[in-house]
Amino acid sequence: MNRAALISLQILVAVAIVVLWHLASTTTLFGNPKTVAFFFGDPVSVMRRVGEWVFEGSIWYHLWITLSESILAFLIGAAGGVLFGFWFARKPLVAAVFDPYVKAANALPRVVLAPIFALWFGLGIWSKVALGITLVFFIVFFNVYQGVKEVSPTVLSNARMLGMNERQLLRHVYLPSALSWMFSSLHTSVGFAVVGAVVGEYLGSAAGLGYLIQQAEGVFDVTGVFAGMFVLMAFVLLVDWLVGLVEKRLLAWRGR
Amino acid sequence: MNRAALISLQILVAVAIVVLWHLASTTTLFGNPKTVAFFFGDPVSVMRRVGEWVFEGSIWYHLWITLSESILAFLIGAAGGVLFGFWFARKPLVAAVFDPYVKAANALPRVVLAPIFALWFGLGIWSKVALGITLVFFIVFFNVYQGVKEVSPTVLSNARMLGMNERQLLRHVYLPSALSWMFSSLHTSVGFAVVGAVVGEYLGSAAGLGYLIQQAEGVFDVTGVFAGMFVLMAFVLLVDWLVGLVEKRLLAWRGR
Amino acid sequence: MQAETGQTPQDAVHLDGVAISFDLAQGRRFDAVAPTDLAVGAHQFVAIVGPTGCGKSTLLNATAGLLKPAQGAVSIFGQPLTGMNKSAGYLFQQDALMPWKTVIENVAIGLEIAGVARAEARREAQGWLERVGLSAFADRYPQMLSGGQRKRVGLAQVLIRNPKLLLMDEPFGPLDAQTRLIMGDLLLNLWSEDRKAVLFVTHDLDEAIALSDRVIIMSAGPRSRIIGDYTIPLARPREIGEIRHDPLFNDLHRTIWNALRDEVIAAYRQTGAVSDTKASVAS
Amino acid sequence: MQAETGQTPQDAVHLDGVAISFDLAQGRRFDAVAPTDLAVGAHQFVAIVGPTGCGKSTLLNATAGLLKPAQGAVSIFGQPLTGMNKSAGYLFQQDALMPWKTVIENVAIGLEIAGVARAEARREAQGWLERVGLSAFADRYPQMLSGGQRKRVGLAQVLIRNPKLLLMDEPFGPLDAQTRLIMGDLLLNLWSEDRKAVLFVTHDLDEAIALSDRVIIMSAGPRSRIIGDYTIPLARPREIGEIRHDPLFNDLHRTIWNALRDEVIAAYRQTGAVSDTKASVAS
Amino acid sequence: EDAAPEKPDLTLGVGGKPLLYYLPLTIAERKGFFKEEGLNVTINDFAGGSKSLQALIGGSVDVVTGAYEHTIRMQDKGQDITAVCDLGRFPGIVIAVRKDLAGEIKSVADLKGRKMGVTAPGSSTALMLQYALQKNGLKADDVAMIGIGGGASAVAAIKKGEIDGLSHLDPVIAQLQFEGDIAVLLDTRTEAGTRALFGGPNPAATVYVQRAFAEANPVTMQRTVNAFMKALKWISEAKPEDVAATVPEEYLLGNKDLYMQAFQNSKEMYSPDGMVTKEGYDSMMGVLKKLDPELANADVPYEKTFDPKFVQAAKI
C-alpha cells in the first residue's frame, strides 16, 4: 500500500461523508432536510464559512487562543500524569493510600468544576488550561502507572544488578519501557486537551474556538458551529501528527 | 502493610481533607470564609445533605438513573472500543484509512454534540448513554489498538505455528495479551462514563445526579452540588472496585 | 560427502536458491543467508550446525513461513510455500509459551484449536507432560518454571500436534546433559514410529551426529552458505547414550569438528578478535 | 571430596542455612531449595551443575539479592546481604538486555551509570564487543541479533563492570562448541588477572571441570540440596581446549557424571516417566 | 368537562428552571395546575434556552418555555415555531457594574472600553447589552463581552474583579446585590426600566410549540395554556411569602429574605394576561433587526410568532 493510494482512499472516505451529509441536508432521503439542516447545516455553507474565516483572518486569533490553551493543558497534564504515574508506580504505599482519591477525582464532572476554576484562575486562558489538565492528567496517569508495572522483570533485575539507582532506573528502564503506554495515552489525550479547552471556553470566555461555537449556537447558526468544529479537527490532526513524529523518534528501537 | 493499617491511612487522608475544608469554610485561614463557603460549601452541611438524601430515599431514583446510564455507556463504549481496537489493529489498511477520522472524532467537544444526541436518541437515558460512550470508546479504543500491537512477536509466531486461525489468535493471544492495556483504560473510563452521563444530564434532563447538581447550581445551592458530587464519587469507587475484581480474576497469571 | 540436492516432489522441505536479508536502519541491508539450496526428504532427520549468528534460526523461520526470503523459493511437500507452513511444528529458540495459560493449557492448546474436545486434549497433554517429566507442574504458569522446564513444555507443545515436519531450534539447549539424553531418546523413539521430517538446530555436535541422518554445516555470516552436508550412516535404531563409542561416530565427529573450527575462526577474524584465542580452538 | 564450608570473613559468598520457597496459588508453597550451606572463597571459581529445575538459578538469585530466602542468611564478603548485592555482576539465564538500547549502549551503560564519561564508556564498550566478536553489531538493537549474539552482549555487559563477584547462569548456553571455547578462554584469562569470585552455572560438565576450582552438584528438586562438592585440583593456567586430555580430568568427569546421573533418574522417577528411558542415561 | 387531552403525557423543556424568569412554570408545577388540567408533564431542564429549543425542533420535547425571540429566529429559518402564551413582559435583564466602579461608571454611556460579562455570547443578555450600548451612542464593539456562564462562575467573575460589570439575570443579580457587590445601571425587571430602554414592553419568557403540534393537539394545547394562565393569575395575587413557601426550598438561595426581595423586584415582569402584543412584537423586531445582520431583512409577520387563540379561550 503506497502513500498515494492511501491518501486517495482517505480522501474517498471524506468525499463519501460530505456527499451523504449534502444529500441529507438537501433531499428527503434521510428524513426532513429542514430538520437535518437545522442540526447539521450543509457542507457547502460550512466550507464556505471556514473559507471566509481563513481568508478574512478572523479565525487566527481564536485559533491561537485555543491552541495555547490546548497545548498548555496537554503539556502540563501529560507531564503531571507521567510524573504522578511514575511516582505512584514506584511507591506502592502512596499508590495504595491515594488510589481511591485519584479514582474519585477522575469521576468529577468537569463542567461542574468550571466555576471553581474560574474562581481560582480567572476567566483568562488558565481556567481553560486547568479544565483540559483534569482530562489529560487522568488518561496519562492511569496508563503510565500501568506501563511502569509492565516492565519486564528480567530486564529490571538486570538493570538493578548493573548498579542503577532509582533515578537511573527511571531514566534507563521505566521510562523507555513505559513509552509505548505513554504514547498510547497521549494520542487519546491530544483530543481531550482540545475538548477541555473548548468546553472551558464554552462555559465562559471572551475568545477561542469554543467561544465562537457557543456564539454561533446562541443564535442557532449551525453553520458556524460546524465550521468551528471543522477547524478544531484540522488542528487536532496537526497536533497528533506532531506527537506521532516524536513517538516515531523515541520508539525507533521497535522497528517498523 | 496490612489491610487495617492501609485503611486507617486512607481514612486519615479523608479526615485531613475534611478538616482543611472545614477550616477554610469557617475560619479566615484561607481567605474570606464566606467566599469559600459560597463556592465550596462546608463539609458538615454537605454530609448532612447526603444523609438526608439517603434517609429520605430521594436520592435512589436519581442514582438509579445515573447508574444505568453510566453502566450502559461503560459497557457499550468499552465493548465498542475493544472491538474496533482489535479490528483496526488486525486490519492495517482499515486503520490507516480511518486513522485521521477517528482522531478527529475524538476532538469533538461533547457538549456541542448533546443536542444532536437528543435529536437522535431522545431525552431519555439513551442520549446520556451516547455521550458517555463517546468518552469511553476513545479511551478504550486507543489502548486496545496499541495493546494488540504490543503482543510479543515470538508468542504470536508460536501461536501461528500451532495452527491458530485469526479468530483463535484473537481469543488465545491478542485478547489475553492486550488485557492489561484494556484494564488500564477501563479504570480511566469508569470515571469518564460517569462524567459523560452526568454531563448529559447536566445539559438537559429530568432526572439523575447531573440533574440534581444542575438544579443546585442554578440556585447557588453549593451544598447540593457537593453532596451530588460526593454521591457520584462513592458510586464510581464501587464500580471501579467491581472492575478491579474482574481484572484480578482475568489477570491471575501475572501473580501478585 | 556433499549430498545432492536434486528436487523430488516428495521432499518435505525444498529450498531453491533461498537468500534472506534484513533491513537495517537508514536503508542499509544485512544479507544474512546467501542463496542456498537444501532438500530435506520426507522421512529425513537433518541436523544443522554452524557458528553462532550464522543464520540457522533464520533458515528455520523461512521454512516455517515466518520470514519471506529476499529471493528463491521454498516448497513444502512439493507445494510452493505461501504464508504459514501449516504442516510444520516449530520449537522456537526463545521462550514462546503463552504466559497467560498454565503449562497444561499451553500443551493442550494445539489439539484444542484443531477441534479435539477439551477433556480429551487435556488427557493427552497430561501424558505428554509425563513424558517430558513435568506432570507435577501442570497447573503452573510458565513464569514459575525454570529455563529447562519451559523448554520441555515447549517440546511437549509441539510434539503433541504430531506435525509431518518438525523444526527444532536448540530444543535441548538449557537442559543438563542427562536430561538431554532422555529427551533425545524420547524424540528418536517418536521419530522411529512414523519417521517425520526433522530439521534440528543444535550446538552439540555429539547430539547432531547421534540423532540425525544428515548433518548440515553452515558458514559464518554474513551471506552464510551451506558448506558441508554429511550423511551419517550409523545404523538405526540408535541408543544415543551408547552410539558415541562407535568408531564411525568418532571419525565423523572429527571431520565435522575440523570443518566447523575453521568456520568459527573465520567468523572471529572478521571482527578482529581472534588473534589471541585462535590457539585454543581445538579439541 | 566433600569440601568444608566453615565461615571465613573473606568469603565472597556465604550461604548459611539458606532455604527458598515460592508461593503458589491457593496458599500452597513450593520449597525449591532446602536449607543449604555454601561458602565461595574470595578468589574461587565455583561451578554449579544439577538436573534441570533443581534450583541453580534460584540460588544465584538469592546470592544476587533478588530473592529473599525463606530462612537462613546470605553474607557477601563478610557483610550480611540486605537488598541488592552491589558487588556482584549477574549474567542472567534469560534475555535481559534493554531492547531500547543498541548493543553498544547496552554494554556501555554499566560504566555510564557508575559515572564514567560517555565517550570513554563507549570506547571501552567497543573493546569488549571486539572481545566477544560482535564489534560489527554495535549499532544494532538486541532484537536484531541471534540468540548466541545476545548472550555474548550480555557477557560483555557484565564483564565491563569488573565486579568482584561474578554470577553466571549458563553464559555459554546458546553458543556453538567452538565459540564456547573461545569465550571460556576469555573468561579464564580475565579471571587469572585478579581472580574474582565466580559462581558459574552450566550444563556442560566438561566446561565446569575445565574452568573451575570446585564443582558443586545439586540434587533434583523440590527441596534441592547440595549433594556433592568436588575440588578440581587441575593446575592453572589451563587451556580448556587441551585440558580434556588430562587423565585426572577424565577421572573427575566420570565421578561427577555418575553422581549426576543418579540424581536425574531420581528426578524422573518422581514424575513417573523414567522407566523406559533409564537405560540410556549413561555415557 | 370538554374533550380529553389527545396527549396527556407531555414533555416540556426549559433552560434553567430555578430562574425567576420561569417562575410561572414552577408555580404551575408545584400548585398542581397541570394535574388539574389532566396533564402529566415531565419537565426537562437544559443548560440553556437554545438547547431546549433544539430539543423542540428535534422532537424530543413537545412544549418549551423560552424566549419569545426564538420564535422570530425560527420563523426566519423556516421552522414553524409559535408562541401560545406570554409569561414575562419584560426581559428581566439587569445591567450593572462593580460597586467599586460605581463612581466612574454612572450610565451605560460610560461603559466604553470596559469588560462586561454576559451569560454567553449571542445570548439575550449579550443582545440587550449591545442594544443598550447602541442606544447610548456607543458601538457594539466598544466594550469587550465575556461569556461568564449562568451560575456561580458569574458571581466569581465579579468577586475576582475579572469583569467591570455585567448584563445578567436573577438569581446572579439578586445574589450580587444582596452581597453589595454591584450597582445597577439599567433594570428591565420593571416596566419603567424596560420602557426606558425599548420604549415599550419587550416580551421575554413565552410558552412556544411547533405549530403542527398545536394544530394536532388543540385540547392538550388549550389545557397547557390554561395551566400557565392559572399560574400567572396566582402570581399576580401572591405575596412574596406565598411564593417562597411554594417553590422548592433550594430555590431560596439559602436565604428566604433574599429570595422574597428578588421576587418583589421582578413581580412586575410577569404577564398579567398571557398576550404578546403587537407593540411588544414591534419592539422585539426592532431590536433584532438592529443587532443581528442576519435578521436585518427578515420578514416574519406578527401572526406567525404568536397564536393568541389559546390565551383567548383560556378558562381559569
Ligand SMILES: Nc1ncnc2c1ncn2[C@@H]1O[C@H](COP(=O)(O)OP(=O)(O)OP(=O)(O)O)[C@@H](O)[C@H]1O
Ligand atoms: N531482525 C533482524 N534484523 C537484522 N539482522 C538480524 C535479524 N535477525 C537476525 N539477524 C542477523 O542474522 C544473522 C543470523 O541470525 P540467526 O538468528 O539466524 O542466527 P543463528 O544461526 O540462529 O545463531 P544462534 O546460534 O546464535 O542462535 C545474525 O547475524 C543476526 O545478527
Ligand SMILES: Nc1ncnc2c1ncn2[C@@H]1O[C@H](COP(=O)(O)OP(=O)(O)OP(=O)(O)O)[C@@H](O)[C@H]1O
Ligand atoms: N516464581 C516461581 N514460582 C514457583 N516456582 C518457581 C518459581 N521460579 C522457579 N520455581 C521452581 O523452582 C525450581 C528451581 O527453579 P530454578 O529456575 O532455580 O531451576 P534451575 O536449576 O535454574 O533449572 P534450569 O537448569 O532448568 O534453569 C523449579 O522447580 C521451578 O519450577
Ligand SMILES: [Mg+2]
Ligand atoms: Mg538461533
Ligand SMILES: [Mg+2]
Ligand atoms: Mg536456571
